[in-house]
Amino acid sequence: MSDDKVRPYFTTRKLVPENQEAPIHFLRGSIFNKEFWFLRNHFQYPNVTAGSRNLYITGNVIQACMIKLEDLKKLPSRTITVPLICAGNQRGKFKPKVFGEQWEEGAVNQGVWTGVSLRYLLSYVVPNKNSTEVVFTGKDAGKKHNVEGVVPFERSLPIDKALHPDTIVAYEYNGESLPYKHGYPLRLVVPNWYGMASVKWLQMITVLDHSYEGPFQTDDYVYYPIPHSDEGKTPVTTIQVNSIIQQPLNYSIIEEASHEIVGLAWSGAGKITEVEVSFDEGKTWEQAVLRVDFENPYAWTEWRLVWNPPGKGNYKIKSRAKDVKGHVQPQEEYWNRKGYGYNAIFSIDVKVE
Incomplete structure (x- = not known):
């Protein structure tokens, strides 16, 4: 083929x-x-x-x-x-x-x-x-x-x-x-x-x-934050600020060479203003390059970052987005019993050989 x-x-x-x-x-x-x-x-x-x-x-x-x-x-x-x-x-x-x-x-x-x-x-x-x-x-x-x-x-x-x-x-x-x-x-x-x-x-x-x-x-389509109670429930409405890494794939093995990390980010509260990427468990963050579609106010944002691994080994790559209203992806998800609105910091693991 x-x-x-x-x-x-x-x-x-x-x-x-x-x-x-x-x-x-x-x-x-x-x-x-x-x-x-x-x-x-x-x-x-x-x-x-x-x-x-x-x-x-x-x-x-x-x-x-x-x-x-x-x-x-x-x-x-x-x-x-x-x-x-x-x-x-x-x-x-x-x-x-x-x-x-x-x-x-x-x-x-x-x-x-x-x-x-x-x-x-x-x-x-x-x-x-x-x-x-x-x-x-x-x-x-x-x-x-x-x-x-x-x-x-x-x-x-x-x-x-x-x-x-x-x-x-x-x-x-x-x-x-x-x-x-x-x-x-x-x-x-x-x-x-x-x-x-x-x-x-x-x-x-x-x-x-x-x-x-x-x-x-x-x-x-209701957030229920308590496992066996309806207390504190709120309706699901606006899209939460979020980002995903499209490439590389989670648990992939990659060469010790320059790689382009690519992904998407979005928010129902407004345009994405920043996507940061970490390669050291979130200790430090690097700014990704954004491709913002200013002509279409609701469109998502494509982002990318060139990464040169410092050597062989296992790495955790994380991404987090920020929108124009100041909303940032949280470290942990907002747990709710029907599983809506997941937007914790995105994370993948890769192995460099």
Whole structure:
């Protein structure tokens, strides 16, 4: 087989429903092709029919409406570069262990999304002034533990976040129609929040004048800091500041020569301003070179650093990122029993021979 036929593959975390981890360590650039977009599902794939091309907006509004996909595409569009990061990314690293898909670093993706601002769509129905939340219902549904009957995947946003101009109802990814497995025909895209907020196969938007209490809002996607208690629980929302090392790989054997350490960093609070790398258990840190995409405010940051090992032996390489708001990756993870938001200092071990 020639070199141009060699390609990375997904890591399967579950088949039913399908959950596949992207080969993040072998992908470069700011935009990932749909071929390497990680798959995260709570239920089996829905049956998308002709009726699925209609979007319903209802609830605490002056006038409910239904918009056809072809009419939606005629409205003023908005294009944004946004990473989607699963709240459970790196769950497999929590100590003590937690239950759930044991994601490593590959439940992440970034691409260019095109759609219509939700704020523009809501202007058609005119939410009442006492509106507090907006609920988004996907077409995917199934059985959920401790919940009677069949439930859809459904999430809400505070009204202010829903009305942000860059919260969009997307119909294109990287200039093409959304792939079926990633939400065709319509998907909500919520910048700066973990991926659970970006509801796939979007079929209904409901404006509320009260708090939404659905199971994917008040049970899942909640930080529970105490093992057997709900005390101190808080909702999962903004993406934590984080960095990963893409190359070299963990526990790899490398030559005693110059090496380029490369990786990615991101934060839902704003741009990455600094990535530091340590080769001596965190005693000293070196500044990595950043490639910041200033034209796209939500895009992640690529970083790199040339390293010349001082000799043969075992080394621990660490990376930590800092964002514009001053948030820095912590030394230890914030443990929570469902395993969300892992963002401890990234660490790998290599052997130089």
